[in-house]
Amino acid sequence: MKLCARCRTWYTYEREVSFSPHLVRLFPRQDHGVRVRDFRFRTNAGAQVQHRRDLYDNWIARCFLPEPGARLRFEADLELEVAERNPFDFLVDADATRFPFAYRDVERAALVPFLEVEAADRVEGFPGWDSPDAGAGGDTVSVLVEMNRALHRAIRYERREHGEPHPPAETLRRGAGSCRDTARLHAAILRTRGIAARLVSGFLFETGSGPRVAEGALHLWTEAYLPGAGWVGFDPTNGVLCDHLYVPTAVGA
The missing domain is CATH 2.60.40 (Immunoglobulin-like)
Known part of the structure; x- marks a missing residue:
């Protein structure tokens, strides 16, 4: 394509x-x-x-x-x-299929920058995902997919072209945010739950299957590191996993 x-x-x-x-x-x-x-x-x-x-x-x-x-x-x-890509075309290692899971020592050492979360940014829950134990014991991929969808429902999208991402607590309080606000909040939620997460900026190309927020523009989303699958893209602004129409230009903690 x-x-x-x-x-x-x-x-x-x-x-x-x-x-x-x-x-x-x-x-x-x-x-x-x-x-x-x-x-x-x-x-x-x-x-x-x-x-x-x-x-x-x-x-x-x-x-x-x-x-x-x-x-x-x-x-x-x-x-x-x-190349067209199914965003669910990956396999998670057997010891990471249930949520929560623990990274191996060698993984954890490399993922330290993506696991750290400041005390003020810790998020134990949000509307539609209230309990700190939400998802415990469930299938890891299913839990993360539902978390992504729940955050999409909880945070209304608003266009904001200037300024740094809002702190997670402010985005939660307002119940609204730009793509960078929602992505930062999502990364904080994942890290609070022990999942390594990084922020990704790039292009979101248009699709003929229905409109998505920020299509045809620069966009920000999140990637979570899953053993066996690697970095998996989640777009909480649209509540979907990232397919081939998400083209990253930069990643960072």
């Missing part, structure tokens, strides 16, 4: 300003199902751009902008070849 995207981000200022270095993460993360056929990145004239990999193995563009200006632009055009 061929997918194409154009990303345009412009910042306009009242007067000329000086720019600090910028890190831009728009290059798709390639795997066996995603191949980048073409990628073109542009920013202000005169900028020096260095392409590097960061701590999480994301491709980044380090942009040094020596000239002051009243506008800053980042533009990307990409063409991808994507």
Whole structure:
């Protein structure tokens, strides 16, 4: 399947300003199902751009902008070849099929950044998932699927283009949030339950099977690490698992 995207981000200022270095993460993360056929990145004239990999193995563009200006632009055009994928096409190791489960020592050591949750961000329950013991003893995948759906029902989507993700407690109190607010809340819930989770940003391409929030735009979702299955994508904003139309550009704790 061929997918194409154009990303345009412009910042306009009242007067000329000086720019600090910028890190831009728009290059798709390639795997066996995603191949980048073409990628073109542009920013202000005169900028020096260095392409590097960061701590999480994301491709980044380090942009040094020596000239002051009243506008800053980042533009990307990409063409991808994507293999259609069933999001449930994975197997969990036998000792992780019941919830909750314990990671092996070698897994836990590598997953420390994705298991840590600050005390203020711990979430024991939310509307539709009230008990700290909810899901205990159940099939791991079924529990996580229902948790994702319950969070989708509990948090109303609202578009918010600027600002950091809200703290989990604020998103719960308001019962509404942007995709980044809901994803941060979901990651906090998973980590509170002992499931390693990371945040993922990328493109959500349009589908003909019905509208999804944030289709055709940059989006944020969550991945949970399941032994045997690896990182599995969950989109609590839409209440679904992530298929081939979710193309990540960056991951982080």
